[in-house]
Structure formats: structure tokens, C-alpha cells
Amino acid sequence: MEKILLRNIENPRSADIKEYIKNGGYKDLLLALKMQPGEIIEEVKRSGLRGRGGSGFPTGLKWEVALRDPKSPKYLICNADEGEPGTFKDRLIMEKNPHLLIEGMIIAGYAIKAEYGYIYLRGEYPYVKKILSRTIKEAYDKGYLGEDIMGRGVKFHIKLYQGAGAYICGEETALIESIEGKRGQPRIKPPFPASTGVWGMPSVVNNVETLSNIPYIIEIGATAYLKIGTPECPGPKLYCVSGHVKRPGVYELPMGTTLREIIYTHAGGVRDGKRLKAVIPGGISTPILPPQNIDCTMDFVNMPRYGSALGSGAIIVMDETVCLLKVCERALRFFAHESCGKCTPCRIGTKRMLETIQRILRGAERDEDIESLLELGSVMDAASFCPLGQTAPNLVISTINHFREEFESHIKEGRCPS
Amino acid sequence: MKQQSEKNTIIESLIKKYKDEKGNVIPLLQDIQDAFGYIPEDAVDLISKRLEIPESKLYGVATFYAMYRHRPGGRHLIQLCTNVSCMIMGAEMLVNFLKNRYGLEEGGTTPDGRFSLMIMECIGGCDTAPSMLVNNDFYGNLTKEKIEEILEKYK
Ligand SMILES: Cc1cc2nc3c(=O)[nH]c(=O)nc-3n(C[C@H](O)[C@H](O)[C@H](O)COP(=O)(O)O)c2cc1C
Ligand code: FES
Numbered sequence: 001m002e003k004i005l006l007r008n009i010e011n012p013r014s015a016d017i018k019e020y021i022k023n024g025g026y027k028d029l030l031l032a033l034k035m036q037p038g039e040i041i042e043e044v045k046r047s048g049l050r051g052r053g054g055s056g057f058p059t060g061l062k063w064e065v066a067l068r069d070p071k072s073p074k075y076l077i078c079n080a081d082e083g084e085p086g087t088f089k090d091r092l093i094m095e096k097n098p099h100l101l102i103e104g105m106i107i108a109g110y111a112i113k114a115e116y117g118y119i120y121l122r123g124e125y126p127y128v129k130k131i132l133s134r135t136i137k138e139a140y141d142k143g144y145l146g147e148d149i150m151g152r153g154v155k156f157h158i159k160l161y162q163g164a165g166a167y168i169c170g171e172e173t174a175l176i177e178s179i180e181g182k183r184g185q186p187r188i189k190p191p192f193p194a195s196t197g198v199w200g201m202p203s204v205v206n207n208v209e210t211l212s213n214i215p216y217i218i219e220i221g222a223t224a225y226l227k228i229g230t231p232e233c234p235g236p237k238l239y240c241v242s243g244h245v246k247r248p249g250v251y252e253l254p255m256g257t258t259l260r261e262i263i264y265t266h267a268g269g270v271r272d273g274k275r276l277k278a279v280i281p282g283g284i285s286t287p288i289l290p291p292q293n294i295d296c297t298m299d300f301v302n303m304p305r306y307g308s309a310l311g312s313g314a315i316i317v318m319d320e321t322v323c324l325l326k327v328c329e330r331a332l333r334f335f336a337h338e339s340c341g342k343c344t345p346c347r348i349g350t351k352r353m354l355e356t357i358q359r360i361l362r363g364a365e366r367d368e369d370i371e372s373l374l375e376l377g378s379v380m381d382a383a384s385f386c387p388l389g390q391t392a393p394n395l396v397i398s399t400i401n402h403f404r405e406e407f408e409s410h411i412k413e414g415r416c417p418s
Numbered sequence: 419m420k421q422q423s424e425k426n427t428i429i430e431s432l433i434k435k436y437k438d439e440k441g442n443v444i445p446l447l448q449d450i451q452d453a454f455g456y457i458p459e460d461a462v463d464l465i466s467k468r469l470e471i472p473e474s475k476l477y478g479v480a481t482f483y484a485m486y487r488h489r490p491g492g493r494h495l496i497q498l499c500t501n502v503s504c505m506i507m508g509a510e511m512l513v514n515f516l517k518n519r520y521g522l523e524e525g526g527t528t529p530d531g532r533f534s535l536m537i538m539e540c541i542g543g544c545d546t547a548p549s550m551l552v553n554n555d556f557y558g559n560l561t562k563e564k565i566e567e568i569l570e571k572y573k
Pocket of ligand 2: 540
């Protein structure tokens, strides 16, 4: 497949505006500015683009709600919080192809009639902040941002906003609270941000990768775009591969590539001649898969059929030496730390699950611990306020389902079979 | 340690920079931290007075975000990731190494004030796990030897 999101990134100066323009950059913006906002949204809807931030929500629909809302000003927010452990794709776009993101944002802003955009960048990426600041300045200097873009009477401004280390701020309503200068705790939905977002105004929140698809959709049109990926989930996808593979990294492939192909063909398979033990396919909030399930196709629609989810496309590959209980323990420490504290099932549930796993790891020999993990997990899934608490148990529950003997061996024999 | 009056001047000028901006608290706290290495109590006190935001509310915000520090730290901040991808690639060994070689504990500072250590959740460098930040610089594919060599650069 031709590279779309990672086009030209081998070029050491790919982030430079001159280089970007030389490769056809900002041409799609001019095309878009000659269309009506409604026409752009129609094209994005027809392209079938789904949000790459994890939920897979159809992008065009969200835009339409914001455009139709009578309130103004409207805001376009780029979610660059990239907090799901195992994920590093947005970072690559922002480091190597930042003008693609900016071009996508300007088009999106024009389509929803927003005059202001924010990039909410995670605090852990200070070196990306430097790059983006320069990128934004370059775009202003060239007249792609500002009061009168390319002389077409369109106004759009971008402000870079930096987070300060809170995973929950990747959730769109918590992100909005954070932009407003508050603790990043999620709001109840509805109302959705597209109608009531930042400062109570219509706000579209989109992931970095989602927005970076927009120029290409404008360039080749929805019909051609639909030929990439699967009919239900079209387009290219950035898969992040880490862990025990020969070639970890970001791979741009058609949406719906099988997990097996990604791990074995692209990432080179398990390193050091070891056996594959398990894969976390979409970041640590998605259920784990045993080796017999890796023929799943990595897209939003098919992954649930295999008992997991695409999530952020963060694939963590683990070989036979890994103790899955330790992995669960580490993941739970993360969720317990990142729970925002707003609701009890998540705030207390993550802690109780963590303590239970730690007890098993200490060899406490309590058979009932497995059942209590399952029960806690189902309560958290059912009763948590937002997806953080609902998905925090996924890894543990799926590990019990697929690798129960590993839990039992820890409980009965006080040791790890691996 | 900066003189109190000099410190106040810096804080006042930062507050002025953000005074009329909506959602100003988080970037302001960030700038304060960049200036002092942490968020001093007097800064919260001054922000509260100038922006007319209750101190309790400011502390609510300042303590919500993991990257805000409330005590002075060392000259250089090491932020080492131990989340899953880094863990399975050996981050725990590095935590032990920092402890044995530099006497650094999680959240602690070396006696000579040279380094502080924060244990991080994923910092988005999983393909080069284990990874860390030193101040604003990213380093991946870490080993004990490599960490030692990198830290030499930070005096
Ligand atoms: C706990 C939590 C963390 C999230 N973190 C991110 C994130 O880091 N980046 C992101 O784009 N979306 C994240 N999301 C999803 C956002 O809420 C939102 O759906 C997304 O930004 C919408 O953009 P998209 O439609 O382009 O995917 C997170 C959601 C939850 C519940
Ligand atoms: S898990 Fe350490 S950088 Fe992602």
C-alpha cells in the first residue's frame, strides 16, 4: 500500500513546511476551500472514515452535528493526548509529518465552521511541543492559518495546549474540562461535545490520526478512499507494535490487516526464537488474545467478534517468558493511578483488583480470589461512569478466561509456570 | 534558591501573561513549574489573589495532574517508564540500577541534588522500550550501560 499518513517520513526534513509543500502539501486545503462546508462533510461521511482515537465513531456524522448546531463560536479540538499504554503513532505523525495534521485540522475547521482549533498535546511529549510550535508558526507565516487563509476569506487559528500527565484527559469530555483549566474529570453524555463542548459551545474532538486522513480524502475523493481497508472500516491504519518482536515500530497498513500478518510479516515475528505467548491487540484497556486467535482482522467491527477490540491499534507482543499476572498487576497499577476518582466502581474497584492480584502474586493460596476478580470486573464494567473504569478490568478478565491455569498455578503452587 | 522578591517578580509576570486568557490555570502552572522546577506554595497564593480563584480550587487542579511537582527536585529530572511494554523489556532492572548506582528511589533526589527520579506510565516510546525522558529529551533502547553514559551528559 502507498504510504498516506507516513508519506515521505524517511526524509530527515519531512517536518519542514518547504519539504511538505514540495510533496504536494496544502494543495488539498485549497481544493477544500473551494468546496462548501456541507460538501466536505458529505465527502467525509461517504468515505466511511471512523475515528482512530479508539471508539471508531463515524467522523462525518460528528462534524455534521457540530455544523448544524446554531451556537457559535465552534471549536475543533485535536486529541493528541495519546495516553493508552502501547501507543506511539500520533507521536510519529506529529514528529515527522506535522503539517499533514495541521492541513487536516484547517479543513476540518472550515467544514464545521470553527474559527478556533486546539491541539491538546500530552505533557510527556515536550520535544513534540517544540516541533508543533514551529509547525504552527510556519503555517501562519505562509498564510495557511490566520484571518484570511489563502486569500479566501476563511479564518482559522490553532492554539497548542499541553496536558500534564493524566490518562483520563484523553477522554474527550475530560479533555474539555482540562482545556477549561479544571481537573480532568469526564462529563455526563449527552450532551455530546459536538453540541456542548468547550465553553459550552459546539466542539468536535478528533484524534491526530483521524484528522491526518482528511487531506487525502479530499485529494482522491471518497470513492477511491473506500478501496483501502474494509468496506465497514475503510482507510489506512497505523499499527503500533511493541514487545518481543524483531522489528517493533509503527506500520501503516490497510485497516483490517490480520494481527498475524502485522506481527509476523511486518514486525518480523517473535524475537530470539521464542514462542508467542499472548498479544494485547489495542492497548492495555483491550482484552488479551492467545496465539490461536491472531488471525483476527484488526478493525473496529471484527475485533469484538474475536473477543477483543482495535482500541488505539497498540499491539503488545509477549513471548513465553512473560508472567501474565505481573502484566495484569502492572496494568492495574496504571488504572488505579489514573482513575480520576469521580465514580466509586472505578476508584475503589481498580484498587481492590490490584490488591487481589498482588495477593495472588504473594502466593496467598486463596481459591476465591479468581472469582472475586471476575465479580469485581463485572461490577466495574456495568457501573463505572466512563470507559476508563468499564475497560480497566478487560485485561485481567480476559487473562483469566484464556490463561486460567496460570492464575491457578500461582494460587496453588505459589509460582509462575512461565 | 532565588531571592523571595525576585521569585515574586517572576510569578507576577507569568500571571500577567495569562491574566486575560480563558482556561489559563494549567498553562500558568506549567510555566511556574518550568521556572522553578516545582510549584511553590507562594505561587499558588499569588495566583489565587490575582486571578480571584480560591486556593482550594487551585490545589485541586495542581494535585490532579501527575506531572506537577510540589517539592523542589534535583537539577535534572529522570522520568523512567515502567508500563507494560517497558516492563517486559526490562524496565524493572533499570529501576534497581538507578537505586543501586545513584541511590535514586521513586520520587527521590540524589544527595548531591543532581538527579530526581519519577516513575512514569507509558511515555509513547514503547517501540524503543525501555524508555525515559531526561528533562525534555527522550531516550530509548535503554540498558544499564546506556543510562550511565546518558546521565554523564547531565551535570
Ligand atoms: C480513558 C480514555 C482515554 C482516551 N484517550 C484518548 C487519547 O489519548 N487519544 C484519543 O484520540 N482518544 C482518546 N480517547 C477517546 C476520546 O474520548 C474520543 O473518543 C476521541 O478523541 C474522538 O476522536 P476520534 O473520533 O477521531 O477517534 C480516550 C477515551 C477514554 C475513555
Ligand atoms: S510502555 Fe514505556 S514507553 Fe510505552
